[in-house]
Amino acid sequence: MLKIWNGMFVGVGGLGTITLKRIFEYAALKEPKIKKIIGAEKHGLAQREGAVDVYVRFLLSDNDEVPKYYLTSPTISIGEADLVIGLEPVEVLRNSKYTSSQTVFIINTNTIQPPLSISGQVKYPSIEEIKNAIKEISGSSKIIMFNATELAMNKMGQALYTNNIMLGAAISTGAIPISKEKIEETIAEQLKDVKKNLKAINIGYNIGTDLLSKI
Amino acid sequence: MNKHQKISKINKIIDVINVVIPSFALDSPGEKVFLLGNEAIARGALEAGVRVVAGYPGTPSTEIVETISKMVHYYPDIYVEWSINEKVAFETAFGGQMCGLRSAVSLKHVGLNVAADPFLTASYAGAKGGFVILDADDPNCYSSQNEQDNRLFARHALCPVFEPLNVNEAKEMTKFAFDFSEKFQTIVLLRSTTRLSHSRGDVILGEIKPIKKRGAFDFNKERWTFLPVNARKYRKIMLERFHKIENAVNDIPFNNLHQIDGKEIGIIASGLPNAYVIDYLKDNKLEDEISYLKIATSYPPPKKLIEQMIIDLKRVLVIEELEPFIEDFVKIYAKEINPSLEVVGKEIVPRNGELNPQIIHSVINKFLNKNDLINNNNIKFDIMAPPRPPVLCPGCPHRATFYALKKAEKRSKSRFIYSSDIGCYTLGFYPPIETIHTCLCMGGSIGMANGISKSGETNPIFAILGDSTFFHSGIPSLANLVYNKSKVNVLVLDNLSTAMTGFQDHPGTGVRITGEKTTRILIENIGKGLGVEFIRVFDPYDLKNSINTLIEAINYSNGPTLLISRRQCSLLATRIKKKSGEKINIYKIDNEKCTGCRICTSTFGCPAFSINEEKNEIEIVESMCSGCGVCVEICPEKAIYKVE
Numbered sequence: 001m002l003k004i005w006n007g008m009f010v011g012v013g014g015l016g017t018i019t020l021k022r023i024f025e026y027a028a029l030k031e032p033k034i035k036k037i038i039g040a041e042k043h044g045l046a047q048r049e050g051a052v053d054v055y056v057r058f059l060l061s062d063n064d065e066v067p068k069y070y071l072t073s074p075t076i077s078i079g080e081a082d083l084v085i086g087l088e089p090v091e092v093l094r095n096s097k098y099t100s101s102q103t104v105f106i107i108n109t110n111t112i113q114p115p116l117s118i119s120g121q122v123k124y125p126s127i128e129e130i131k132n133a134i135k136e137i138s139g140s141s142k143i144i145m146f147n148a149t150e151l152a153m154n155k156m157g158q159a160l161y162t163n164n165i166m167l168g169a170a171i172s173t174g175a176i177p178i179s180k181e182k183i184e185e186t187i188a189e190q191l192k193d194v195k196k197n198l199k200a201i202n203i204g205y206n207i208g209t210d211l212l213s214k215i
Numbered sequence: 216m217n218k219h220q221k222i223s224k225i226n227k228i229i230d231v232i233n234v235v236i237p238s239f240a241l242d243s244p245g246e247k248v249f250l251l252g253n254e255a256i257a258r259g260a261l262e263a264g265v266r267v268v269a270g271y272p273g274t275p276s277t278e279i280v281e282t283i284s285k286m287v288h289y290y291p292d293i294y295v296e297w298s299i300n301e302k303v304a305f306e307t308a309f310g311g312q313m314c315g316l317r318s319a320v321s322l323k324h325v326g327l328n329v330a331a332d333p334f335l336t337a338s339y340a341g342a343k344g345g346f347v348i349l350d351a352d353d354p355n356c357y358s359s360q361n362e363q364d365n366r367l368f369a370r371h372a373l374c375p376v377f378e379p380l381n382v383n384e385a386k387e388m389t390k391f392a393f394d395f396s397e398k399f400q401t402i403v404l405l406r407s408t409t410r411l412s413h414s415r416g417d418v419i420l421g422e423i424k425p426i427k428k429r430g431a432f433d434f435n436k437e438r439w440t441f442l443p444v445n446a447r448k449y450r451k452i453m454l455e456r457f458h459k460i461e462n463a464v465n466d467i468p469f470n471n472l473h474q475i476d477g478k479e480i481g482i483i484a485s486g487l488p489n490a491y492v493i494d495y496l497k498d499n500k501l502e503d504e505i506s507y508l509k510i511a512t513s514y515p516p517p518k519k520l521i522e523q524m525i526i527d528l529k530r531v532l533v534i535e536e537l538e539p540f541i542e543d544f545v546k547i548y549a550k551e552i553n554p555s556l557e558v559v560g561k562e563i564v565p566r567n568g569e570l571n572p573q574i575i576h577s578v579i580n581k582f583l584n585k586n587d588l589i590n591n592n593n594i595k596f597d598i599m600a601p602p603r604p605p606v607l608c609p610g611c612p613h614r615a616t617f618y619a620l621k622k623a624e625k626r627s628k629s630r631f632i633y634s635s636d637i638g639c640y641t642l643g644f645y646p647p648i649e650t651i652h653t654c655l656c657m658g659g660s661i662g663m664a665n666g667i668s669k670s671g672e673t674n675p676i677f678a679i680l681g682d683s684t685f686f687h688s689g690i691p692s693l694a695n696l697v698y699n700k701s702k703v704n705v706l707v708l709d710n711l712s713t714a715m716t717g718f719q720d721h722p723g724t725g726v727r728i729t730g731e732k733t734t735r736i737l738i739e740n741i742g743k744g745l746g747v748e749f750i751r752v753f754d755p756y757d758l759k760n761s762i763n764t765l766i767e768a769i770n771y772s773n774g775p776t777l778l779i780s781r782r783q784c785s786l787l788a789t790r791i792k793k794k795s796g797e798k799i800n801i802y803k804i805d806n807e808k809c810t811g812c813r814i815c816t817s818t819f820g821c822p823a824f825s826i827n828e829e830k831n832e833i834e835i836v837e838s839m840c841s842g843c844g845v846c847v848e849i850c851p852e853k854a855i856y857k858v859e
Contacts, residue, residue: 014839038381041413070497072491072494075410093600113825119647124601
């Protein structure tokens with residue numbers, strides 16, 4: 001059986017969206033049932049504090065033989081996302097047409113207001129409004145939202161660990177077709193301050209487990 | 216020593232200059248690796264034995280040359296450079312192939328415009344040593360001023376175009392392009408697009424061809440000297456060569472016809488959109504219902520394959536990004552062999568922007584008269600996500616310069632004209648900065664300003680461009696200002712880097728692509744050499760001095776002025792500080808003093824400011840702030856202070 005898995009990570013330039021994607025890709029290389037990995041990212045002008053959306057796609061199969069040409073598109077279509085990690089809440093809303101009732105959401109509620117909102121020209125919606133809209137558009141019940149930046153600052157002393165807290169929460173939902181061990185192994189290979197990053201994963205894992213049980 | 220030990224050893228040796236050799240630089244045929252499209256193209260060039268590589272940075276093509284520059288530490292015979300512009304880069308690579316060496320120039324779509332002059336003539340001579348243009352187009356203008364389709368450009372030069380559909384094919388076709396170039400003695404253009412260059416996928420490594428140590432100039436001077444007599448001769452040779460290529464492309468394995476007998480409809484796609492078509496056909500179980508031609512050599516198109524496919528069809532859909540390039544050929548071929556064929560193309564496939572799975576889905580459904588996808592994103596919610604265009608980074612020295620410009624403008628009681636250019640600073644177009652009035656092409660700011668200055672306009676005129684842009688194509692236009700006595704203030708925003716494309720060095724930094732030190736060329740010295748009499752260098756973080764310098768410049772009436780606002784890019788500066796463990800200054804707002812005038816957010820607009828809705832207070836987000844301290848000067852209440 002061939003199965004395609006789609007991850008969509010959205011955020012703002014500079015938040016580490018591409019690094020997060022890279023962890024998924026390197027970890028996927030370790031997972032035998034993932035036969036093919038493909039993904040799209042943004043570089044250059046678009047990165048400068050602008051909206052960033054990246055995709056990572058896996059072709060899962062129990063057999064070794066997979067078609068040469070399948071899962072060739074680096075981007076996804078309407079309703080196809082299996083997992084959304086939103087490093088900024090409004091960016092999830094912006095891309096919510098890619099989600100469905102099957103989508104699992106991990107969303108950082110820490111907002112980064114675009115200049116138009118800071119100068120008061122366009123209203124930045126409240127977290128409640130964002131949550132309701134995402135719920136209505138996707139129809140999904142698995143929407144996990146918490147302030148990962150605050151958590152990183154309070155528990156780790158640096159906002160740098162935000163994304164790994166988010167990743168930990170995503171692992172806890174079971175929505176990633178890669179084991180926790182393989183992701184941790186990848187972090188140990190690819191990132192500096194391994195201990196702290198693994199601690200961040202566990203903080204995220206615990207809060208994710210907790211929030212999921214309350215849904 | 217195994218492969219990884221080898222790499223780690225080399226990386227240790229070259230650690231001093233901060234280069235990490237990618238592990239895929241080694242020769243390990245058969246190994247499966249996971250690469251960025253541009254890395255795959257670089258690897259393809261390496262496998263082909265490329266020896267001379269030149270380019271100018273430009274999204275989405277930059278990582279091609281960057282990747283090769285890292286490989287050089289392992290393959291010291293490869294010569295790689297950032298040239299000052301694409302024209303020079305093209306000529307450099309062309310010189311390499313004259314010596315029988317495999318050579319490549321890498322550029323973005325608009326970069327080929329800069330290299331158009333050599334390209335359209337070099338194409339007559341073709342290539343001796345194998346010469347490939349590694350081109351990356353930008354449908355949807357993600358990082359560009361237009362979305363021109365370089366297939367048309369290549370057609371103008373009778374230059375074959377190869378368009379891969381995924382990352383692995385990008386590697387394979389790059390390698391193949393060099394062989395093809397040498398075999399047919401032609402230049403080849405390998406066309407990637409943003410989506411391919413910046414997507415990642417699996418690549419199977421191939422063998423690396425030995426890299427020639429030395430080339431030798433080919434003294435066949437007729438071929439390289441385009442006097443009319445030689446040009447006429449080589450025009451004929453080019454046409455003969457092209458005729459052979461037109462036949463050869465039908466047998467290239469990257470083109471693939473999947474013909475279903477007895478069916479009356481077919482789909483033809485070119486380049487990356489093939490990926491969307493393949494997935495669509497498989498997902499909808501239509502693989503055996505519709506004839507499908509995957510085209511990888513979009514120019515010249517594989518005429519025989521197209522004819523073989525369309526001869527018995529009633530309807531065919533042509534899917535391609537941007538211009539109706541293949542579509543026009545299909546229409547011409549159909550006229551000869553199947554005049555009643557209905558060719559569907561740009562009437563349902565968008566001619567602007569990038570294609571994606573969703574668009575392809577709609578297009579094919581429309582072609583097959585099926586219902587379209589249901590879009591669950593209703594308009595009510597769309598309105599709620601405020602737009603987020605890219606902006607200047609926190610601490611960006613350009614913002615400080617622009618703020619000084621606005622202050623000087625106010626003080627001078629005139630309206631400044633900001634003729635601008637291509638670079639990060641173009642983002643100054645957006646509110647609240649709005650100090651950009653034009654942006655056309657690399658180096659275009661000075662020429663346009665010159666024209667405006669001769670049009671009876673009495674307001675002060677600024678030509679704003681970056682340091683790398685100045686070297687790229689600003690120098691001749693500055694000479695033109697001096698020569699024609701034009702009253703233009705040329706403002707070079709010198710952040711000591713080609714920042715927008717990822718901090719490449721250039722002649723003004725005194726460092727080569729490999730990290731090697733070289734002569735540093737100072738912009739002010741160029742100005743002096745060209746005869747500019749009023750030249751000032753200032754630090755944009757010193758607002759008071761910046762404003763005074765700008766006022767002084769507009770009052771200077773004897774010809775052009777050259778103003779250099781010099782301060783390292785804040786992203787780069789912060790990165791260096793963090794690496795060396797240097798402390799980054801922390802700034803805060805004293806809410807007792809803050810009156811809520813919002814000059815910081817509505818006039819200065821640094822993204823490190825945020826509004827705390829609950830308290831209705833402005834705060835500085837520590838994780839975003841670069842610690843430049845410029846906001847201390849702009850606050851009229853002196854409410855921003857440095858935390859000691």
